[in-house]
Amino acid sequence: MRCKLLTAAVVAIGILLTGCSTFQKVVYRPDINQGNFLTPAEVSKLQKGMTKQQVVYILGTPLMQDPFGSDTWYYVFRQQPGHQDVTQQTLTLTFNSGGTLTSINNDTSMMKQRDE
Template sequence: MPLLSRLPRLSIVPAALAGLLALGGCTLVSRTMSDGITSVITPYRVEVVQGNVVTKEQIAAIKPGTPRGKVRDVLGSPLLADPFHAQRWDYVFVIRRPGTEPQQRAVVVLFDGDNVESVQAPDLPSELEFVASISKPERSGSPPKLELTEQERAALPPPKLEPAVAQVSAAPQGAVRSYPPLEPQ
């Protein structure tokens, strides 16, 4: 009888061991997933562009005494035109692209009445420098070959047609239908 009373306790030990092994397996699977497939697949990151691009060439066209209308024509509408500070226009530009450093610039145009008093601008890029900074990086190596030369085409083996495809006639075949006229005659 003492052996039968120990039997339930003995079955607990294998169950506990099986539970510990299962938890250890979860850790192994989790580590494999983080090092394997999930490190290759990444979520899509949206490219964020906000504000007005202002370049050296545009700022060179804005001199003290320039009217507001010309400033709007050259630089565009300001991102921030505060009604409480009507003598100040803020042009802010931000671009965030995956794989590159974010760019952020702020240009402030101050007015005296209806004419430009001063322009506060950081070191701005030229148009060519800006385009180069947002261009996608070139791929390494030579570009892929898209067309074959005549010699390469001649060296290709002729396509193998299945017997049913080879016997198809040149004239299209299908159901011949006649339709009644749409309007009564």
């Protein structure tokens, strides 16, 4: 009887401790990738003066376009490795009214992972 009670207590304590923050790294968290994955080689192929069709051929379709017109395209890639901080790469391309690429802005930011 005492052995069964001790076993039940150990199992209950083990189950309760798996949710504690001290054991957070033990719990598996998958890597989460969202958006347009862009390699540095692809981004380096971009040049001012390219047409929209040429940009789509190199990078694919953008994740977002300017809601008030189609002159600004956003390629966003967000990566959240299991227990590490989140990184986000935002490539902003601006076109003139003739559909020619005029501006390239590549921004990479790091965000602190919130504790759950």
